[in-house]
Each structure stands twice: as C-alpha cells, then as structure tokens.
Amino acid sequence: MPVELAFDFVSNSAAADVLAARRGWSGFFTFTTLVVILSSTIRLAVPYIFAAIGESIAQRSGVLNLGVDGVMLLGAFAAYYVTLETGGPWQGLGAGLTVGMAMGVLYAFITVTLHATQDISGIGIYLFGLGFSDLLFRQLVGTPIPIERFEGVFEFIVPDERLDVPYPNLYNHSIIIYLAFLLVPLAWLTVSKTTFGLNIRAAGENPEAADSLGVSVVRTRYTTIIIGNALAGVGGAALVLDKGIYFQNITNGIGFIAVALVYFGAWRPLGVLAGSLLFSLVTSAVLEWRTLGILTGAAAQLTEMVPAVITVVALVIVTRRIGQPSALTQTFSREINY
Amino acid sequence: MKLLEMVGITKHFVGVLANDNINFDLNQCEIHTLLGENGAGKSTLMKILYGLYNPDEGEIRLRGETIEIKSPSDAIRHGIGMVHQHFMLVPTLTVAENVSLGLRSSRHPLTDLPAVSKRITELSELYSLKVDPDTYIWQLAMGERQRVEILKALYRNASVLVLDEPTAALTPQEVAELIHVLKKMAADGRGIIFISHKLKEVMAVSDRITVLRDGQVTGEITPAQTNESQLAQMMVGRPVQLVPDRPKIKLGEPRLVIQDLYVDGDRGDRAVVGVSLEVREGEILGLAGVSGNGQRELAQAVAGMRNVVSGTVKVGGKDTTNKHPKVVRQARLSYVPEERLYEGTIPSFAVSDNLILLDRRDKRFCQYNFMHFTNIKEHCLNLVRRFLIKTPTLETTTSDLSGGNIQKLIMARELSGRPKVLLASQPTIGIDVGATEYIYSQLLEQKADGCAILLISEDLDELMVLADRIAVIYEGQIMDILDHQEADLEQLGLLMAGVKENVPWLHRQMAQPLSMA
Numbered sequence: 089m090p091v092e093l094a095f096d097f098v099s100n101s102a103a104a105d106v107l108a109a110r111r112g113w114s115g116f117f118t119f120t121t122l123v124v125i126l127s128s129t130i131r132l133a134v135p136y137i138f139a140a141i142g143e144s145i146a147q148r149s150g151v152l153n154l155g156v157d158g159v160m161l162l163g164a165f166a167a168y169y170v171t172l173e174t175g176g177p178w179q180g181l182g183a184g185l186t187v188g189m190a191m192g193v194l195y196a197f198i199t200v201t202l203h204a205t206q207d208i209s210g211i212g213i214y215l216f217g218l219g220f221s222d223l224l225f226r227q228l229v230g231t232p233i234p235i236e237r238f239e240g241v242f243e244f245i246v247p248d249e250r251l252d253v254p255y256p257n258l259y260n261h262s263i264i265i266y267l268a269f270l271l272v273p274l275a276w277l278t279v280s281k282t283t284f285g286l287n288i289r290a291a292g293e294n295p296e297a298a299d300s301l302g303v304s305v306v307r308t309r310y311t312t313i314i315i316g317n318a319l320a321g322v323g324g325a326a327l328v329l330d331k332g333i334y335f336q337n338i339t340n341g342i343g344f345i346a347v348a349l350v351y352f353g354a355w356r357p358l359g360v361l362a363g364s365l366l367f368s369l370v371t372s373a374v375l376e377w378r379t380l381g382i383l384t385g386a387a388a389q390l391t392e393m394v395p396a397v398i399t400v401v402a403l404v405i406v407t408r409r410i411g412q413p414s415a416l417t418q419t420f421s422r423e424i425n426y
Numbered sequence: 427m428k429l430l431e432m433v434g435i436t437k438h439f440v441g442v443l444a445n446d447n448i449n450f451d452l453n454q455c456e457i458h459t460l461l462g463e464n465g466a467g468k469s470t471l472m473k474i475l476y477g478l479y480n481p482d483e484g485e486i487r488l489r490g491e492t493i494e495i496k497s498p499s500d501a502i503r504h505g506i507g508m509v510h511q512h513f514m515l516v517p518t519l520t521v522a523e524n525v526s527l528g529l530r531s532s533r534h535p536l537t538d539l540p541a542v543s544k545r546i547t548e549l550s551e552l553y554s555l556k557v558d559p560d561t562y563i564w565q566l567a568m569g570e571r572q573r574v575e576i577l578k579a580l581y582r583n584a585s586v587l588v589l590d591e592p593t594a595a596l597t598p599q600e601v602a603e604l605i606h607v608l609k610k611m612a613a614d615g616r617g618i619i620f621i622s623h624k625l626k627e628v629m630a631v632s633d634r635i636t637v638l639r640d641g642q643v644t645g646e647i648t649p650a651q652t653n654e655s656q657l658a659q660m661m662v663g664r665p666v667q668l669v670p671d672r673p674k675i676k677l678g679e680p681r682l683v684i685q686d687l688y689v690d691g692d693r694g695d696r697a698v699v700g701v702s703l704e705v706r707e708g709e710i711l712g713l714a715g716v717s718g719n720g721q722r723e724l725a726q727a728v729a730g731m732r733n734v735v736s737g738t739v740k741v742g743g744k745d746t747t748n749k750h751p752k753v754v755r756q757a758r759l760s761y762v763p764e765e766r767l768y769e770g771t772i773p774s775f776a777v778s779d780n781l782i783l784l785d786r787r788d789k790r791f792c793q794y795n796f797m798h799f800t801n802i803k804e805h806c807l808n809l810v811r812r813f814l815i816k817t818p819t820l821e822t823t824t825s826d827l828s829g830g831n832i833q834k835l836i837m838a839r840e841l842s843g844r845p846k847v848l849l850a851s852q853p854t855i856g857i858d859v860g861a862t863e864y865i866y867s868q869l870l871e872q873k874a875d876g877c878a879i880l881l882i883s884e885d886l887d888e889l890m891v892l893a894d895r896i897a898v899i900y901e902g903q904i905m906d907i908l909d910h911q912e913a914d915l916e917q918l919g920l921l922m923a924g925v926k927e928n929v930p931w932l933h934r935q936m937a938q939p940l941s942m943a
Contacts, residue, residue, distance in 0.1 A: 282535045283526075290516045290527050297514035300478070301528035301578070302499030414517075422478055 111381050121380070125372050127257040130265060131330060132368035135160065135323040135339070137268040139346035140353070140360045141275050142319025147350055148279055149312040150292035150415040151199060154210030156320045157343025158217020159191045163321030165221040168334035169228060171235045177329045180235070181264065181322065188321020191217070192314035200309045203419040214343070222336050229334070237332045238262030264326050271319075275357040288312055292413030295420040305420045320346075341396075348399050354411040363402075371395045427490050429454045429617040430475075430586050435484035437470055444470040445481070446641040452586065452617040457608060459620045459628050462638035463661055463858035464829060468621050469511065471638075472588050475619075476508045477501045488586075499528070507579025511590040511621075513571050517564040521557055521574050522546060525581050542581075549580050553607055568716060569600035576607065587611065588619045593627055597716055598886060598919035605631045623661070623859065625654040625668075626887065639663055662860045669891055670866045673874045677894070678707030681878035682728070682759075682847045687737035689720070689727040697723035699902035700737070705847065705878040710869065712893030712910075713882045716922055717852075720902035721882045722764060725851045728880070729761040730754035742846045755784070760845035762836055764852045764882070766829070770836040773825035777817050778806040780824050781839050813838035814864060830861030837868055848872055851882040866892060886918050900924040 110118060139156050146153055153159075163184035171180030195213055198204045240260035253259065279285040287308045290298035295305045320343065327342070328334055345367065353359025374391045377383045383391055430452040437445040445467045452458050460468045473479045475486065477495040485492050488504055495501050501508070515524050522543045531538040543559035550557055555573040563571060572592060579587050589608070593601045608631060612618050622628050628635060629649045637645045637660040645660045658666040682705040691697030697720045705711045715721055726732035728739050730751035738747045741757040763769035771780045782791055782802055790801045806820050815834045817827055824832060833853060840848070850869065854862040869892060873879060883889050889896050890910060897907040898921035905921040920926075 281537060283531045283537050284535060286519070286523055286527055286537060289519060293516045293518050294514070297516050297524075298527060300476070300498050300508070300510065300514040302497065302502050303528040 113382055115380050116376065116382060121376060123255050123257060125369070125376055127261075128372040128375065129365060129368045130258075130261060132371055133364045134265050134268045134330065135327040135342050136346055136349060136364035136367060137271065137361060138323030138326060139320045139343055140349040140364055141271050141357060142316035142323070143346055144350045144353065144355055144357065144360050145275060145279065145288065145319075146309075146312045146316030147416055148292045148355055148413055149288045149309050150295060150413050150418060150420070151196075151309055151313055151316075152206045152210065152347075152417045153195060153213070153313065153316060153320075154207055154344075154347060155191075155195065155213025155217065156210075156316075156346050157339050157341060158214035158221075159188055159317050159320040160324035160327070160339045160343045161217045161221040161337065162191060163188045163324030164328040164338050165224055165324075165334060166321070167325030168235060168328045169224070171329065172229070172233060175236055177236055177238050180329060181325050184321040184325025184328075185318050186321070188318040188324075189314050191321065192317030193310075195317060196310045196313040199419065200306055200313070203421060206417045206419070218337060225334060225336065232333050232335055234332050235328075235334075237329050238264055241266065262330070264329065268326065269361075272357045272361045279357070284308075284311075289413075291420075292415055295415050295418070299420070299422065309420075345395075345399055348403055351412075352399075352402055355413065356411065366402075367395060367399065370398050428452065428487070429456075429489060431487040432471065432475065433485050433487065435471060435474060435486075436482050437467075437474060437479060438482055443641050445474070448484075448638070448641070448643055450636060450643070452619060454615050454617055455612050456633045457612050457618045457620055457631055459622060459632040459635045460638060461621075461623065461625075461628055461635055461657060461661060463623060463860070464856060465640075465858070466638040466661070467641040468638055469590055470641075472508065472590055472619065472621060475501065475586075475588065476506060502528075502582050502584075505583060505585040506588070507582055507584030507586070508588040509572065509575040509579065509590065509592055511592075511594065513575055515563045515571055515574060518562065520560055520562050521566075521577075522559040524563060524574060525559075525578050529582075545581065546577055549577055553580065553610060555607060568595040568718075569597070569603075572596065572600075572604065580611075584616070586617050586619070588621070590621045591623075592620070593622065593624060595717065595884070597922045598915050599923060601627060624887075625657050628657065629654060637661055658859055662858070664860075666859055666863055668859075668863075670863070670870055672892075673870055675708035675873060675876075677709050678876065680704045680706050681742055682849075682880060683738075683740040684724075684728065685738045685740075687724070687727065687739065688735040689723045689732060690735055691720075691723050696735075697902050698727065701899070701902070701904055702737075703880070703897060703904070703907075705880050707876045707878055708873055709895070710873055710879040710881055710893045712889035712896040713880060713899055714886060714889050714896055714918055714922060715884070715899035717884055719899050721851065721899060723902075724899070725761070725764070725849055725882055728754075728849055729759065729763075758843070758846040760840035760843065760848050762833075762840055762848070762850040762853050764855070766832050766836055767825060771824045771832060773823070775824055776821045777810070777815070777824055777827070777835060778802060778820040780835060781806045781809055784839055784843060809838040809842060813841075813868075828858075830857040833857055833865060834861060837865060841868065841872060844875070845872075845877055848877050848879045849882075850879060852884065853881070854883075854885065854888060886915055889918075890915075898922055 110121060115121060139160055143153060143156055166187040167180035167184035170183035171177050198209050199206050239262065241263055242256065242260045279288060287298065287303045290303060291305045291308045299305050324339060327338060349360055349363040349367065352363040374394050377391065378388045428451045432448065432450040435445050435448045448471055450471065462468045470479060474481045477497045477500050480496065486495060493504055495504065522539045525546055526537065526539065526542040532541060546559040555577055557570055557573045557577065563574065592604060596604065608618055620631055632649050635647050635649065636643060637657065639661060655668060658668060684701060684703045687698055687701045688696065689698035701724060703711060713721060723732060727734050730746060730749055730753065734748050738745060740746065741754060741759045744757045746754045746757055767773050785791055791798050803820060810817060813834050815838060816831050824835065853865050869879060881893060890913065893910050895907055895909055896913050896918065898905040898918060900922060901924065905926060
C-alpha cells in the first residue's frame with residue numbers, strides 16, 4: 089500500500105523541477121529553501137526532544153542514563169515490528185512506550201535498588217539495546233519492509249481535502265510532532281510547579297534532605313527513570329514512524345546527543361528544546377547543501393560530522409554548570425556510609 | 427508522664443557496638459542534653475529516634491505508648507523533628523519549598539507555596555526566627571539556615587525536637603540567640619534534645635544532662651550539680667586539662683609574612699581581599715571567623731596549593747608567592763589542612779605510607795628509588811609512639827582510624843620535620859576532648875621550640891586558650907587583630923559577623939597610622 093510521503097520534496101516530478109531550479113548557493117538563499125529547512129528541522133528535532141526531555145527529568149532527580157540510545161533502538165524496533173504486524177502506527181507508538189517503560193524498570197532496579205554505578209550501567213544498557221534490537225530485527229523481520237506512517241494533522245482535520253494555507257509543509261506534520269512540542273511545557277509544569285517536581289528536584293540536589301522529610305528518594309527516582317526511558321522509547325518510535333522503515337542502528341547516536349542536549353539546555357525543558365532545534369537546524373541545513381549539490385563527494389561525507397562538531401563546540405562554550413543537579417550520578421542509601 | 431522514653435536501645439554496626447543498652451527519657455518543657463565525644467553514640471541514638479537507623483533491640487515510647495519508627499515519615503507523623511548536624515536543606519530551593527518538601531499540598535498535585543510562606547512568616551514572628559520564605563537557601567548565612575531547619579520542625583508541629591550539634595557553625599551571638607529560642611520552645615510545652623560536646627553551651631542551655639561514652643550512658647546530672655571539668659571527665663573517662671599552661675616565650679623575628687594578599691575562590695569570586703598578617707618566631711596567631719569567609723583559600727594560597735592574584739607570601743624570609751608546594755615545604759612550612767581525610771592523608775594508604783609522604787625521597791627511606799622498609803618501619807613506630815597514635819598496625823588503612831587519630835597522624839608527619847612555620851587549619855574540629863588536649867600540647871610545644879604558628883579556627887575558646895593574638899576574618903578581609911588579653915568573646919563574635927561600628931577600640935586603632943597599609 090503506497091503511503092503519501094508528506095515530507096518528501098523530491099518524490100514527485102513537480103518538486104524535482106523546483107529542485108533543479110534551486111541548485112547551487114543561489115538556490116540555497118531562497119525562501120523556498122528556508123521553508124524546506126524549517127520544516128525538516130521541526131521533523132528532525134522530534135526524537136531529540138522526546139529523548140532529551142525524558143533524560144532531563146531523570147537527571148533532575150539525580151540519575152544519569154547513558155543508555156538512552158539503546159532504549160531508543162529497542163523502542164524503535166518495537167514500534168516498527170508492531171506497526172508492521174498490526175498495520176497501525178498508534179499501536180507501534182504504544183509498543184515503543186511500553187518497551188521504554190520496561191527498560192526504565194530494569195535500569196531503576198540496577199541503579200536505585202542495587203546501587204550500581206550509573207555511567208557504567210548506562211553503557212551496558214546501550215550495548216544491550218544496540219545488540220538486542222539488531223538480533224530481534226534479523227530473527228523476526230530480516231529484510232526491511234516499509235510500514236504505515238502517521239498522516240499529517242490536516243488529514244485529521246479535513247480528510248480527503250487539501251487545506252488551503254500558505255506553506256502547508258510547515259504545519260502539516262504528523263500528530264506525534266505536535267505531541268513532542270506539547271511535552272516541553274508539560275515537563276516544565278511538572279518539574280517546576282508540582283509537589284512531585286519538588287520531590288524530583290530535592291532528590292537530585294540533596295537526597296538525604298529529601299529522605300529526612302519523608303520523601304521517598306527510591307520511589308521518586310524509579311518514577312523519573314521510568315518516565316525518562318519511556319520517552320526515550322517514544323523517541324525511537326517517532327523516528328521509525330517518521331522514516332517508515334527500520335535498519336540496524338537506526339538512531340545513529342541520537343540518544344547520546346540527547347544526553348549532551350540536557351547539559352546544553354542546562355537541565356531546563358526550554359533549554360533542551362532550544363538545543364534540539366538548533367541541532368536539527370544545522371543538520372537539515374547540511375542535508376540541504378547536499379541535496380542542492382553545493383557539496384559533493386568527500387566534502388559531502390565530511391559534512392556529516394558537522395552536527396557532532398557543533399555539539400562539542402556548543403558544550404565547550406556552555407561550560408557553566410549552573411543548574412546541574414548536585415547529586416547527579418550519586419547513589420542513595422541511608423545506612424551505607426557508616 | 428514522660429514525653430519520650432527510649433528503653434534498652436542497642437545498635438551494632440560492622441565491628442562496632444554504637445549503642446549498648448541505652449536508656450534515655452525526656453519530659454515536656456525540658457531541654458535534655460546528650461553529651462559525649464565523637465563516636466560515643468549520640469548521633470546513632472538520635473538517628474534511631476528519627477527512623478534513619480533501625481535499632482537491633484529496644485523500644486521507643488511516646489507519652490507512655492510504644493511506637494514503631496521505621497522511617498523519617500513515621501517520626502514526623504509522631505511529632506518528632508530533627509535538626510541535623512549537616513543541614514538537610516536543598517540549596518537550590520527556596521525556604522518555603524524546603525519547608526513544604528514531603529508535605530501534602532492543599533492544591534495537590536500543584537504546589538501551594540503562598541500558603542506555606544504565610545504560615546512560615548507567622549511561625550517566624552512567634553519565635554523570632556527571622557527569615558524570608560522566598561529566598562533561596564544558598565543565599566542564606568549558616569545561622570539563617572539553622573532557623574529554616576527549626577522552622578521545618580515547627581511547621582510539622584514537632585513536640586519533640588532533636589538538635590544534633592546545632593552550634594557548630596554559629597557565631598557566639600547566634601548561639602545566644604539559639605539558646606533563647608530553644609528555651610522559649612521548651613516553655614511552650616515541647617521537649618528538646620540538645621546534642622553537643624561544647625561544655626560551656628551545655629551548661630547554659632540544659633535542664634538535664636546525660637553523658638555517653640563508648641555507646642553507654644555514664645551518668646545523668648543537672649547543671650547545678652556539676653561543672654565543666656567534671657563533665658569532661660565523665661565524657662573522656664579520665665581527668666582532662668581543658669586549659670593548658672601557656673609557655674612564656676620571647677617572640678623573635680617574623681617567620682611568616684603575608685602582605686596585601688588577594689586570592690580567588692573556586693567559583694571565581696574574590697575569596698581573600700587584601701589580607702596582611704605577620705607571625706613571629708614563637709608566636710601563635712589565631713585566625714577567627716565563621717567558615718567560608720576565605721580561611722580555606724588563604725591557607726591554600728600560603729601552602730602553595732592555590733594561585734595568588736596579587737600580594738606576597740614570605741616563609742622564613744624567602745618569597746614563596748605562587749611557588750610550587752615543594753618550594754614552600756623546602757622553606758620549612760608545615761601544613762595541617764582543614765579537610766584531614768582527603769587533603770591531609772591519602773585515605774586508602776597504610777598508616778606508615780601516610781607518615782612518610784613528606785620524607786619519601788629522604789635518603790634514609792629511599793635508596794636508588796627503592797623504599798627502605800626497615801628504616802621506614804622504625805621511623806614510623808617512633809612517630810606512632812611519640813604522638814600516641816592509636817592504630818592496630820602500621821599497615822592499617824588510614825581511613826579506618828578515628829578522626830582524632832588521623833589528626834595525630836598528620837601532626838606527627840608535619841611536626842617530625844621540625845617546621846619553622848606551622849599552618850594549622852581547624853586542627854581540632856570534630857575530634858574528641860582527649861585528642862584535642864593532646865593536640866593543644868603539641869602546638870604549645872612547637873611554640874616553645876620557636877615555631878611560628880598560624881592557627882585557623884572557628885572555635886573561639888580554642889583561640890583564647892592558645893593564641894597570642896587573634897585576627898578576625900570576614901568576607902576575605904581582616905576585620906581587626908586583637909591581643910589575646912584584650913579580646914573577649916562578644917567582641918570577637920561581632921567582628922566575625924562583620925560588625926565594626928561603635929566599637930571603642932576601633933577608634934583607638936584608627937587614630938594610629940595603619941602599619942600594613
């Protein structure tokens with residue numbers, strides 16, 4: 089069943105003509121290109137937003153999870169497989185969420201209950217996710233088959249009709265993209281304005297103080313880890329449901345960059361969003377250079393490094409650690425230190 | 427009826443009997459002090475009461491009824507509040523957020539901070555505990571943070587309030603204020619358990635005193651029936667000389683000269699602001715101040731462990747400003763750091779390894795880059811005997827020793843080289859009366875030997891007993907330098923709080939040209 093490729097600009101002949109007219113640097117500095125870049129920025133940012141917002145909530149409670157990328161891969165595969173089998177992207181999204189939550193329970197058990205070192209455990213989770221998702225893919229699927237994707241929201245509002253608005257590509261994204269952007273204020277509200285958020289911040293800054301007032305650090309951290317991992321799973325699912333296909337290591341390090349974005353965003357939801365958008369903007373601009381033939385051959389290959397370089401440079405510039413939870417990576421136990 | 431009874435409490439930790447069948451009770455309207463050295467079991471007993479530890483044996487009764495306290499929330503529910511030795515506050519949250527932590531909000535799941543702030547203001551007016559509910563904890567001074575801790579307990583309607591070493595970080599004025607507040611809270615029908623090893627305060631605040639030693643109760647007494655030296659004896663188990671004899675020494679040439687020193691802190695702030703000090707041969711110069719006013723940075727700068735922005739440091743006439751610690755050491759400066767376990771020793775090393783850290787390249791201990799174990803052992807055994815370090819063997823891991831013995835180990839290492847200048851930072855903080863007595867005697871022996879000693883301390887009694895002159899540091903600046911005969915606690919306390927106005931001796935000082943300017 090052919091699926092309308094809502095975001096693919098080179099898929100039909102009209103778009104190909106437009107592209108031909110835009111080739112080169114002169115084509116880059118046009119309004120059309122700007123719309124293309126902005127639209128793809130919004131799309132590309134989604135997996136980063138889910139994973140990084142989730143990770144920022146867990147980190148606010150004092151838990152670092154370097155295994156985000158592994159959880160995303162598992163979530164991505166689960167979403168792909170379930171969508172393939174049932175034909176419904178919503179079921180796929182649910183599967184990504186569920187797998188993420190399960191990984192959250194596992195990671196919380198390892199780090200909170202068993203007091204294991206967080207950074208090493210996180211790397212273990214990543215390697216597990218990387219290997220296991222590939223194993224499952226080979227065993228259960230083998231050759232990649234395209235799957236059903238979410239339709240643009242316009243299809244929800246006015247099915248079977250074209251909505252007449254300027255630059256529909258800027259708005260006509262899948263529902264999951266809107267959910268990602270909705271998540272940002274929701275995360276802010278939870279962390280800053282609720283009693284649960286207060287518990288999260290206390291557990292991340294001074295778990296002994298929280299404990300001495302009867303706040304359960306264990307329960308708080310379990311909850312935030314499960315939320316964080318569930319969102320990582322959703323991030324992976326969003327990636328697959330956007331691409332409509334699955335392959336080995338499909339995230340290609342998105343989860344690690346998401347962890348970096350938490351630092352970049354100074355543990356604030358809005359900062360994390362800004363980081364995700366900046367990163368995606370650079371990525372999509374570089375993609376556009378290649379599409380427009382500005383960069384070819386080895387130069388085009390080298391540009392794949394640009395986003396990673398940007399991340400490192402940004403993190404070096406943003407060295408202020410204001411906002412870093414004091415108890416980040418510290419395990420908590422009442423009687424352990426006697 | 428007793429407000430609170432703890433009956434037959436026993437608690438083991440691995441290899442240690444922290445509480446051995448302890449009985450303790452508290453009446454309404456009473457301030458009952460738990461007195462004892464570090465490791466006597468005071469904090470363990472109170473952590474059991476607050477549900478942080480579970481006892482092996484024994485029971486707790488509240489108004490005659492046996493209750494079970496498995497966690498702090500149980501304790502809070504039964505009206506037991508605790509002000510911990512290390513403040514249990516979240517620095518990045520506001521006062522109101524800290525107070526409301528763990529409580530159910532009236533607007534659940536959202537927070538309810540305006541209502542909390544209002545109640546805090548009421549309580550703080552009632553008990554004259556002045557604090558602004560909307561400021562962040564990190565902006566508050568130590569005394570204010572303590573008020574927040576007390577407000578936390580009052581907000582939860584605590585009828586039993588435990589204060590674990592509450593005066594450790596306070597100026598004398600703040601201590602007086604605290605005692606006033608505590609008496610008022612007791613008069614309102616609460617029971618207060620006060621933990622301390624500072625005898626003067628204990629005598630001033632208590633209705634009753636229970637003394638603990640090695641996990642057991644060694645006596646119960648009222649202040650009217652006792653005095654400070656008897657209490658010290660009950661704590662230590664032998665007579666203690668609280669005020670050592672001060673040797674009469676003629677002061678010689680300046681050995682440590684600090685001139686117009688500026689040093690930055692860890693956060694890039696200016697921690698030491700134009701400090702000038704001079705310590706002469708055979709002199710002990712005390713540096714008083716509430717911790718965090720630049721003492722640490724000053725000590726590290728003098729020891730060569732922190733860069734100086736401007737100004738000079740001279741040790742024995744030699745300019746050591748911004749020189750490597752090795753050069754400073756060669757000028758015969760010894761350094762007893764404030765953080766004894768991590769800065770003063772390598773905790774995972776054996777006692778003998780830590781004892782020769784300074785002399786490890788000495789020909790006696792190191793030949794052709796190989797360690798000479800026979801000589802090292804002999805040398806270390808000598809030091810352990812001479813400095814009364816209690817350690818099972820020389821190979822014992824240093825971190826397994828008690829705080830007092832670690833401090834003796836550091837003193838042994840630092841003093842064995844017969845230093846010309848000794849920089850000692852908080853040498854007796856957190857160590858027991860017995861070891862303190864010994865460290866005082868060592869400091870005075872060095873003084874008699876002509877060593878110039880810069881003694882940094884928060885304990886004003888200690889400075890009054892040991893120092894020839896006392897300089898007071900506040901926000902990185904020297905407020906004044908007083909001769910020990912003319913200094914009194916009140917004056918020092920005001921200077922420590924940064925108050926300089928309307929003090930007659932100040933005008934006397936200002937009338938003369940400033941010597942160091």
